[in-house]
Amino acid sequence: EIAVPIAEVLKQKGIRLLLGQSVTAFERTGDATQCILSTGERLSAEIVLVGVGVRPENQLAKSAGLAVGPRGGIVVNEHMQTSDPDIYAVGDAVQTIDFVTGEPAQVPLAGPANRQGRIAADHIFGRLSRYRGTQGTAIVRVFDVVAALTGASEKTLRRLHREYRKIYVHPTHHASYYPGAEKMTLKLLFDPGDGKILGAQAVGGTGVDKRIDVIAMAIQAGMTVHDLEEAELCYAPPFGSAKDAVNMAGFVAANLCRGDHPQTPPDECVPKTPAESFVVDVRTPKEFAAGHVPGAVNIPVDELRGRLAEVPSDRPILVYCQVGQRGYLATRILLQEGRQVKNISGGFTSFQMESTAQHLA
Numbered sequence: 001e002i003a004v005p006i007a008e009v010l011k012q013k014g015i016r017l018l019l020g021q022s023v024t025a026f027e028r029t030g031d032a033t034q035c036i037l038s039t040g041e042r043l044s045a046e047i048v049l050v051g052v053g054v055r056p057e058n059q060l061a062k063s064a065g066l067a068v069g070p071r072g073g074i075v076v077n078e079h080m081q082t083s084d085p086d087i088y089a090v091g092d093a094v095q096t097i098d099f100v101t102g103e104p105a106q107v108p109l110a111g112p113a114n115r116q117g118r119i120a121a122d123h124i125f126g127r128l129s130r131y132r133g134t135q136g137t138a139i140v141r142v143f144d145v146v147a148a149l150t151g152a153s154e155k156t157l158r159r160l161h162r163e164y165r166k167i168y169v170h171p172t173h174h175a176s177y178y179p180g181a182e183k184m185t186l187k188l189l190f191d192p193g194d195g196k197i198l199g200a201q202a203v204g205g206t207g208v209d210k211r212i213d214v215i216a217m218a219i220q221a222g223m224t225v226h227d228l229e230e231a232e233l234c235y236a237p238p239f240g241s242a243k244d245a246v247n248m249a250g251f252v253a254a255n256l257c258r259g260d261h262p263q264t265p266p267d268e269c270v271p272k273t274p275a276e277s278f279v280v281d282v283r284t285p286k287e288f289a290a291g292h293v294p295g296a297v298n299i300p301v302d303e304l305r306g307r308l309a310e311v312p313s314d315r316p317i318l319v320y321c322q323v324g325q326r327g328y329l330a331t332r333i334l335l336q337e338g339r340q341v342k343n344i345s346g347g348f349t350s351f352q353m354e355s356t357a358q359h360l361a
Helices: 004-012 059-063 110-124 154-159 208-220 225-230 245-258 285-289 305-310 325-336 347-360
Strands: 023-029 032-037 042-045 094-097 138-142 145-151 165-169 185-190 197-204 278-281 317-320 341-344
Touching: 004 138, 004 145, 004 197, 004 347, 094 110, 138 208, 145 208, 154 197, 165 245, 185 245, 185 347, 197 208, 208 225, 208 245, 225 245, 317 325, 317 347, 325 341, 341 347
Parallel strands: 278 317, 317 341
Antiparallel strands: 023 032, 032 042, 138 145, 145 197, 165 185, 185 197
């Protein structure tokens, strides 16, 4: 779902995305290359860029009898020593440890490579420098859209059967009333027990790098979502908000951990049957008419207390607004009325991103 804004800007720029397909062969025709797709379609191109991942160039290491991992990465310890302690290896060709999960990891990034080189040099000359592990902090720009991540992804956590929760916030990169505010989506993954931060992704424009850098440092320090609530970050209207995007993610996640704000992720918000749950859209009728979750009933949050009779008490309730704040207020109102209620994290904005992602897949 975080990739959806990237797909949208590519389409806006006239780029055709062929998802769920593969290239089965290339054929040279005159000065052009024919790309043959799995659907049988042929595309003619002057330049073909193939991005299918990387494998380490490990032939020298293998010839020297050094241990390599299942993906070919040269196995090293925390001092960057290989299986032969007199031989060190650093950079894109090594297999290290994932800082968050503790699992073997092979992440070709320039930042970790440089730190590994410094640690290897220190250790060679007697300093007990140690590499903490790689958490995969990275960023990319596609036209005017920026996407960044740090730590574990949902895919990784599911593969490891690691329990986690996720929340979404959709703030602006600085005070919304100050000219030039750009929206972003920030997704935070954390341990539901102690609130420890496991990973984050963000997509938007200006300010995405700052938020992911802050959360990357929080992960390095072993911080929790409760620490994000209290993070003191730069604030002036041209640069941020009094409640920064990082703080907002901490507020929402900590409220979930404490039980103050029950939530459900957007990929689980559409009930399979009407009896399963009752979905309430607490936005204005105009917003509702422009698009809503299938099966939702529109009760604006300002009218909710006066229309409680329309909200059943015999089944779970899901509420949502555009980005989450009005949904939070509705959740608190209904909790105080004894209802079983959850807010859809990130509101209709997150629901749209998730729905588009499933359609693209």
